[in-house]
Amino acid sequence: MANLEVDFCGVSLKNPIMAASAEPTLNADNMRRCMDSGVGGVIAKTMTDSEAMRELTTRSKWRFLNERHEVCRGKVPRAFTLYGRSGLAFEEPEVFLKEIREALSYASHCGAVVIGSIASTEISGWVDLAKRMEDAGVPLMELNFGCPHPKLMPGVRTGMNVGQDFDYACEITQAVAEAVDVPIMVKVTPQVIDLVEFSGRLREAGAAAVTLTNRYLGFIPDIETGKPLIYGWAGAGGPWTKPLTLRWISQVHCRYKGDIFIAGTNGAYDWRDVVMFIMSGAHVVQMCSAVMAYGYGWLAKQVRRLEEFMDEKGYERVSDMWGIAADAAIPYAEMPREIARLNPEICTYCKRCLRVCFYGAMQDGGDRLWVREDRCVGCGGCLSVCPVAGAVEVVIRQ
Template sequence: MTSLRSSVAGFETANPVWVGSSELTMDLAGITACVDAGAGAVVAKSVNEVQAARDQLDIADYAYLDDRLAPVDPVRSRFLFNRSGLAQSTLDDWVRMLAEAEQYARARDSAVVGSITVASAEGAAAIADRLWSVVEAVELNVGAPHGREAASGAVRQLTDGDAVAETVRAVRRVSDKPLIVKLPGTASDVVGLARSAVSAGADAVTLIGRFNGFVPDIDSYDPVLGSWGAIGGPWCLPLSLFAVSKAYRDPAVGVPLIGTNGARDADDVVRFLLSGACAVEVVDAVWVHGPAAITRLVAGVREHLERHGHTDVAEIVGASAERARAYGEIAPTGSRPEPWKR
């Protein structure tokens, strides 16, 4: 029997297919639906200590776009462009809900991960302490794309290594339970940020968050959503795989990696694993196809492993990243392709 069991810094899950933090995981019904569909873990919607971040959910909007940036049916989309905010529950109510969700998940060989989108290091530490009282692991999102557009102080997008380390260190002080740090896609050196997070105590790193985007409507001239926003989807899979594979190859990172941003089918999950991730967070696939997508993703990963003769998912983690060569290591072949010629 092929084993899909995955370990992230001692945090054990039944399989490497996780559901990432989003509006789908903002209540008990959404979380339990993902658990019932077979998710290895479910990352709850993010919270923080700032009312403005919660209020921002009231102006949320979403657009699925095709490869020409035109509105399209979600199934045919290549981009998910959105404006969003954080969960609006009080912290006490949120912790009670997470406790119930975690109990439900554990009874079904799954788990719930708490999530914080950073506003301040001190606030994140205080909330993490509460979340760890009911869940085993917490994901600290230091790179939310909405941080560039949100009301002042509501959400921060950290792209400086010292700022990341300071925030991670503050949260690390309150507990030795598994701490996962989610990094921004917009950083100029995301692997450097991973090193900073690990040096400050991160047990695992999630790569990478969505990007900032702007999309004009070429007929009305209005911006889609009426604003700037966050953009992700299948189009950015190679960018995410680049970040994961580079972090995997960097000995100064040296912690388990979680891939996210771009996986919509089982082949994409496998690509993340081959690039060095030991778990993969999916959001877009579950929004487009519903929680049933999780069942298909898990089955697809298992089918891939069995078809290639593997007995354990760990056997393929990093397999492609380990084979990648730097340009200077590649010898000339004597003939160069000329794909521009017609």
């Protein structure tokens, strides 16, 4: 049986799957339901001293959208978008800390780890919230520099407004790291130029981990009414964000190779994605949107299937998969030259490949197709559209 245990920032987790800080972790009751699903960790909804960010949650709006970015009715499809405007924890810190203590007490019985998340608008506030969160007993703490909504709220200097100001973000990180003993994870916004450099700077400032990444800000018009969905700009995410997130995770992994822990979030839909996040270099994977779409049972299923996958593949430990795909990535200039090969025995002459060959390599011989080798660059477009397995192959050019 595979061993799913992971070490994250010196804290032992029974498996690498976490419930991300959001509505599924809004209070002790919700966190308990996450823990009952068997996840290794639960990150509490972000506790804040910003009244504006607490008040915003009382007017939360979010919608599951289908592939055409229309509001879903009934079943939420695999390729959904979760589009929403919402704030941080409802309660003032003093009250919210009771929820944290309750969740911590439950966690001690079920072997899960409860992680605090905080957000302030002043450096002194970040430090104060961090100390109070540490006093409550959390073994790890996340600083939320990624929340997209403050960007739309003039004067609210938190979340993404911090994550886009690297100097200020490092100042906060250093102040918090000096004030508390628990390891700090910094959750960043993806809407910046360079998260590799930034991760290094956060590490120097005292972060033990980076959480890559929070959600994007988006905009979706309703073409029937000519108005924006849910009143205007909003946070956007869903399974489609995965490759964008994995780009940053893999690049941070390749640059720092374990000198900084990585928590992955933004686009993990199921256990397959958890594996992809880990193979890209994430130590743990946080999930939110899929849980909001399919319920807490979704988490339990992913923990179970992750274990089955590891058993099937012979991975004994999560660390056997850690960063292996990122480590195997090669630069553009080192890619081998390839070429398409057609198998005329099974090609059905459907000509789909002809439509996608923009290099003029796929040729129509009247009753069969053939590849003009001097023109074929081996792009593989033909392979992707061919409906018959094995009719097209892409091989290394000899």
